[in-house]
Amino acid sequence: MLSQASKPGPEAARLGAVRDRAVAGPAEPLLDIRGLGISFGRAASRTAVTRDISFAVEKGQCVGLVGESGCGKTVTGLALMGLLPLSGSHFDGEVLFRGENLLRLSERQWRSKRGRHIGMIFQEPMSALDPVFTIGEQISETLRAHFRINRKEARERAIDALAKVGIPDPSVRYEAYPHELSGGMRQRAMIAMAISCEPALLIADEPTTALDVTVQAQIMDVLADLNQRMGMAILFISHDLGLVSQACDRLVTMYAGEVVESGAIDDVLVEPRHPYTSGLLRSLPTFSPRKSRLPSIPGRVPKAGEFPHGCRFESRCAHARPRCRVPQPIHTLPTGAHVRCCRHEELDLPGVTQ
Amino acid sequence: MRMIRLIGWRLLQVVPVVLMATVAIFALVQMVPGDPAAVIAGEYATADNIAAIRQELGLDRPVWLQYATWLGGAFQGDLSDSLITGLPVLDEVLRRLPNTLLLAVLALLISIVVGVPLGILAATKSETALDRAATSIASLGVAVPNFWLGMIFVATLSLGLGWFPTTGAVPITQDFWGALHHAALPALTLATAGIAEITRQLRSAMIEVLSSQYARTLRAKGLSRASILWKHGLRNVSLTLLTVIGLVFNHTLGATVATEAVFAIPGAGSMIVSSAVSKDFPMVQGIVFVLVLIVITMNLIIDLLYVMLDPRAAKK
Numbered sequence A: 001m002l003s004q005a006s007k008p009g010p011e012a013a014r015l016g017a018v019r020d021r022a023v024a025g026p027a028e029p030l031l032d033i034r035g036l037g038i039s040f041g042r043a044a045s046r047t048a049v050t051r052d053i054s055f056a057v058e059k060g061q062c063v064g065l066v067g068e069s070g071c072g073k074t075v076t077g078l079a080l081m082g083l084l085p086l087s088g089s090h091f092d093g094e095v096l097f098r099g100e101n102l103l104r105l106s107e108r109q110w111r112s113k114r115g116r117h118i119g120m121i122f123q124e125p126m127s128a129l130d131p132v133f134t135i136g137e138q139i140s141e142t143l144r145a146h147f148r149i150n151r152k153e154a155r156e157r158a159i160d161a162l163a164k165v166g167i168p169d170p171s172v173r174y175e176a177y178p179h180e181l182s183g184g185m186r187q188r189a190m191i192a193m194a195i196s197c198e199p200a201l202l203i204a205d206e207p208t209t210a211l212d213v214t215v216q217a218q219i220m221d222v223l224a225d226l227n228q229r230m231g232m233a234i235l236f237i238s239h240d241l242g243l244v245s246q247a248c249d250r251l252v253t254m255y256a257g258e259v260v261e262s263g264a265i266d267d268v269l270v271e272p273r274h275p276y277t278s279g280l281l282r283s284l285p286t287f288s289p290r291k292s293r294l295p296s297i298p299g300r301v302p303k304a305g306e307f308p309h310g311c312r313f314e315s316r317c318a319h320a321r322p323r324c325r326v327p328q329p330i331h332t333l334p335t336g337a338h339v340r341c342c343r344h345e346e347l348d349l350p351g352v353t354q
Numbered sequence B: 001m002r003m004i005r006l007i008g009w010r011l012l013q014v015v016p017v018v019l020m021a022t023v024a025i026f027a028l029v030q031m032v033p034g035d036p037a038a039v040i041a042g043e044y045a046t047a048d049n050i051a052a053i054r055q056e057l058g059l060d061r062p063v064w065l066q067y068a069t070w071l072g073g074a075f076q077g078d079l080s081d082s083l084i085t086g087l088p089v090l091d092e093v094l095r096r097l098p099n100t101l102l103l104a105v106l107a108l109l110i111s112i113v114v115g116v117p118l119g120i121l122a123a124t125k126s127e128t129a130l131d132r133a134a135t136s137i138a139s140l141g142v143a144v145p146n147f148w149l150g151m152i153f154v155a156t157l158s159l160g161l162g163w164f165p166t167t168g169a170v171p172i173t174q175d176f177w178g179a180l181h182h183a184a185l186p187a188l189t190l191a192t193a194g195i196a197e198i199t200r201q202l203r204s205a206m207i208e209v210l211s212s213q214y215a216r217t218l219r220a221k222g223l224s225r226a227s228i229l230w231k232h233g234l235r236n237v238s239l240t241l242l243t244v245i246g247l248v249f250n251h252t253l254g255a256t257v258a259t260e261a262v263f264a265i266p267g268a269g270s271m272i273v274s275s276a277v278s279k280d281f282p283m284v285q286g287i288v289f290v291l292v293l294i295v296i297t298m299n300l301i302i303d304l305l306y307v308m309l310d311p312r313a314a315k316k
C-alpha cells in the first residue's frame, strides 16, 4: 500500500465505517448518487454526456473518481454543486446529500448548500481566483455569505483557514492578491476558501494537475490532512490513478460517461475487475513491472453523442468478445464492489504487482 | 510614496510626447497651402507689400527658428498673437475652450450614465431580446454620423417641440443652467457614439467576467448572483471601463469640430476651422496644442487610476 505512514490503513477505515453502522443502524451515506444522467442541449438535439452514475461517499471518506480526460468527471463534479447551466442541462436519477435530493433544489436553496455544506476546488488556481480582490477578502466574503458574523470575526476565521492549509504568515498572506502568490500557495488559498465554512464534503477536481511534482505532493498532504484530522469527506477527481491510489479509500472508475468499476481501493488495485481500470493501472510508472515502456491503452475515449450501443470500451479492449456489443449492465459483487463488464467473472486481470 | 514616484515617472514620460506633438502640429500647419501674408495684404497688394508683411510677421525666417521661437513662448504661456486680429492666441483659446470642454464632458457623462447600465443589462440578459435591442442601439450609435443625428435632433426637439435652443452657447461662467440648456442637445448628439462604444465594450467585458473560471468559483462559494455581478463583476470590468472612457473622451473631443459647426457653437472646434480658412496659423497651432495637452492629461489621469484600480498593474 502506498499511503502515507501517518494514515491508518484503509482496512481500519472500513472497519470504522462498519462499526459506525453497527451503532447507528444502516446509516445513510453523506452523498449517494443514484443513476445520475447528465445531458446537454434542448429536447431534440439533446446529447447524453453521462448515464447511470451511481456511487456513494460516506462521512469522512475519500473517494477517487478516475478516468481519462473527456470521460465526464468534471461534469459530474459540477452537477454535484449545481454549477451546470440550469437551462440547457437535463438530469436523470438523483443525488442524495444527507438524504435530500440536490437535483430538486432551487437556485436559492443551492446557495445555502454551496460553500457551506459542499465545497469545491478546481484545476487552475490562478484563473479560479478573482484577480482584483485579496485572497483574504475572498475567503471572508465566503464566510459572511453563510454566517452572521462581522468583518473582524470573518477575518479571524479566514486567517484560521489559511493557517489550516499550511500557509505561512497567514495574517500577512491575508492581504495578498492572487498574482502575488506561487501556484502552490494559490491552490492552498483556494482550498482554504473552500473549507472555510467547514463543509462536510469537498469536491477536488484535478487540484494538482496544473502544479509541478513537489508542490503536487504538498497539496496532496494538505488534502490528506483535512480528510484524516478534520474528517472531511473528499471526492477526489483525477485522471491520475497513481495520486488517487495514494489518497483515497475507495475508487470509482469512469469511462465514456459511465461508471465501469467501483470498490475499496486496495481490492481494486490488486485485483481490478474491469479491463479499463486494469489498463489504467498498467500504464502507471509506479506499478508497472517493466519501467522501460509503459503499455498505454490504444485508441481514445469516444465523444459524447458517439457512444457505441454496447460496451463503450469494447473497441479499445483486448478482451472484447461479440457479446460485449450489447448494452452492459453494472454487476454488484459479493464484496459490495461494482463492475460493468459481462466477462468480469472469467477474466483474471493484472493489477498492482507487489 | 510608490504612487508619488509613479506619478513623477509618468510625468517625465509625457515630456517627449508633448514635444513630439508640437513638432507634428507645426509641421502640419506648414503644409497647409496658402500664404498668410498674402491673405492679410489683401487682393490688390503688390509683391513688395506682401514681402514687407512677411518680414514683419517673421515668416521669412527659417522654419526651425520660427518653431523654436514659438516653443519658447509656449513654455512661458505665450502662444503668440493672431495674424488677423493681432490679439494673443491664448486669450481667444481660453474664451472658446470652456464651451468645447462643457460639450465634451457633458457628452462623456451622458455616455457613462447611459452606457454602463445598458452594457451590464445586455450582459446579464445575454442572448435575449433585451440584449439584442441594446446591441442594435449600440451598433446604430456607431454607424450613424454625428452631424446627421444632430440635424435630426435640431429638427425634432428644437424646431419641432421647442424644448432646446437650436444654436449657440452661453458661457458657463455667466449662466450655469443656461449653458447646460444650450449644451444639452449637442452633447446628446456627441454622446451617441460614446454610449454605443461603452455599451458594447462593457457588455463583452462583463460577459467575459461572468463566464470566467473565477465567476464559477464565486458561485461554488455560495455567493448570490447579485454580489457576483455588482461586487466582482463591476470591479473587474471597471478596468475595461476606464480604458474605454479614455478612448471615448478623445473621440468626443475630436468630434466636437463637426458638432460645433452644426449647432453654431463658438468653441475650439469651430475656431480651428475658421482660423485654418483664414490662414491664421498661430491660432490653429495654439488651439491644437491646448487640445493635445488636454488629451495627454486625460490619458495620464486614466493611467494613474488604472494603477490604483488594478493590483496587478502596480507591480509593473
Ligand SMILES: Nc1ncnc2c1ncn2[C@@H]1O[C@H](COP(=O)(O)OP(=O)(O)O)[C@@H](O)[C@H]1O
Pocket: A040, A049, A067, A068, A069, A070, A071, A072, A073, A074, A075, A076, A303, A304
Ligand atoms: N456545457 C457543456 N455542453 C455540452 N457538452 C459538454 C459541456 N460540458 C462538458 N461537455 C462534454 O462532456 C464531456 C465530458 O467532459 P468533462 O466532464 O470535462 O470530462 P473530464 O473532466 O472527465 O475530462 C466532454 O465530451 C465534453 O465535451
Ligand SMILES: [Mg+2]
Pocket: A070, A073, A074, A075, A206
Ligand atoms: Mg475535467
